Amino acid sequence: MGVVDAPAVAPPETARDMSQAESLNQSVEEMSIKVDQLEQKLNEVEQFYSNSNTKHPNTPKGGSLGKDKEKEKFPLSSFKKKQQDIASREAAAAQRMQELMRQFGTILRQLTQHQWAGPFLQPVDVVGLGLHDYYEVIEKPMDFSTIKCRMEAKDGTGYKNVREICADVRLIFKNAMKYNEERDDVHVMAKTLLDKFETKWLQLLPKVDEEEERRKEEEAEMQLDMQLAQEAAHAKMARELSFDLDEVDTHLEELRDLVLQKCRKMTTEEKKRLGSAITRLSPEDINKALEIIAQNDPTFQASGETVEVDIDAQSESTLWKLKFFVKDTLQLQMKSSPSTGGNNNGDNNQNCNNKRKRDMPESVAKTVQRKSKKPTS
Known part of the structure; x- marks a missing residue:
């Protein structure tokens, strides 16, 4: 796309001519800006389809959802609604996880209220007890107060699910059993509380498994929905881009015709x-x-x-x-024709052809x- 060369237009001689020339220059500048914007959109669309390869997650190998089914499942008009649905499901999943953590919290309270829970409520007093080799034996110390603080954290460092809390509770008792001999009171207390915890955990585990499976399915569905949403948005952008390019072509042609009308003889x-x-x-x-x-x-x-x-x-x-x-x-x-080498016969034929054209009469x-x-x- 382009506009005719500037020298083709006669120099402006009157105020009206200068005004028209300025108007043409402004129109050309506006078109240039529009073309740059369209080029950016085009690059975005091309980059999206280049990265996605139009493949959807969880699509059976060798199969596809099909264009019609995709449109039926996710019409472009429901883009915002689909985003709201995804946000609602995320919120519902977060509430369900909070409920599981609340139930898990009940288990923790029962453990911490046990008569043998004292040694595990706070971090081990390594210095006060003279346990000079404690950090050589125990790689990751853990206690109930640390777990509680992390459960209540609001800065993104908290637990994401109950399995993470479960792992830390087990770590409390396994650390104690690892550092202390089997006959030591702390070892016996830790083993007893660990058995009680595992019993209560098995009662909660079916709900945890159910939520994890449900969450896995929802995440796969949301991932597919987002893929379809992105494709719908980029398909809309591509259609609009096509219309805009046609409009720019029309405007450029109009400008070209207008410039040609102003050409000198x-x-x-x-x-x-x-x-x-x-x-x-x-x-x-x-x-x-x-x-x-x-x-x-x-x-x-x-x-x-x-x-x-x-x-x-x-x-x-x-x-x-x-x-x-x-x-x-x-x-x-001139750019496409070879400057050296090639078939001599072909060059001779071309030269003869050009000579014949040059020798044509003035008519x-x-x-x-x-x-x-x-x-x-």
């Missing part, structure tokens, strides 16, 4: 050079040049091997369109030879 010498340049085009590009003329002149007939084109009869906008098309096309031909300014391949027998 092409001189006789420029028309002559344009006609000569057209002869250097390939047959395909000559056809494109004829299409430019036909777009601006509905009465123009571009059929047959020989097409009459009166350069002098063309409008200024058509002439300038042809000029820019021919210029761009010839530049591309080529009014007549363009349109070539077509003849069917082979």
Whole structure:
């Protein structure tokens, strides 16, 4: 996408001309900003589909949900509702986990109120008891007061589920049993309380397993819903992007036409050079040049091997369109053609072809030879 070269427009001579030129420049600037914004959106959409590969979690191998089923399950209009549903399920899951922790807290109170719980309520007084090798034997000390503090933590360091608390409760008693001999009172007390804890934990475990399985299923479903939500949002963005690009193309074409209308008149010498340049085009590009003329002149007939084109009869906008098309096309031909090497016979043929075109009479300014391949027998 682009706008015609600035030199094609006649220099502004009046205040009105200057105002129109400024208006054109402003329009071009606005289009440039719009194109940059659209390019960013396009990169975002491409990046999303490149990362996701349009694959969904928990989809059976070799199978897919199908486009229609996806749309039926997750229509674009329900995007916000789906987000609200996900938030509601998250909140409900958090409440259920809080209830499990409350029940687990009941078990903890029963343990801490036991007559033998004293040695385990606070951190071991390593210095006061002279236990110089305690930290060499015990890697991670644990006690009930530490567990309580972590259960009540609000800064993100708290327990995420009851299994984490269960592991720390076991650690209290296993540390005591590890450091103290079997005949020691602390060892016996720890073993007794651990047995009581395991009995009560087995009563709560079915509810924990049920919640974990439910949570696993909900997380998988929410992950799929979010994937579909993201795809729906990016599909909407892609559709809007397509419409915006079409709109930009239309505006650019309008600006181009407006600029061409302001073009100065092409001189006789420029028309002559344009006609000569057209002869250097390939047959395909000559056809494109004829299409430019036909777009601006509905009465123009571009059929047959020989097409009459009166350069002098063309409008200024058509002439300038042809000029820019021919210029761009010839530049591309120069870039794509090899400078050295290649087939000498092909080079000779090309040189002869170019020479034949250059040797065409001056009437080529009014007549363009349109070539077509003849069917082979």
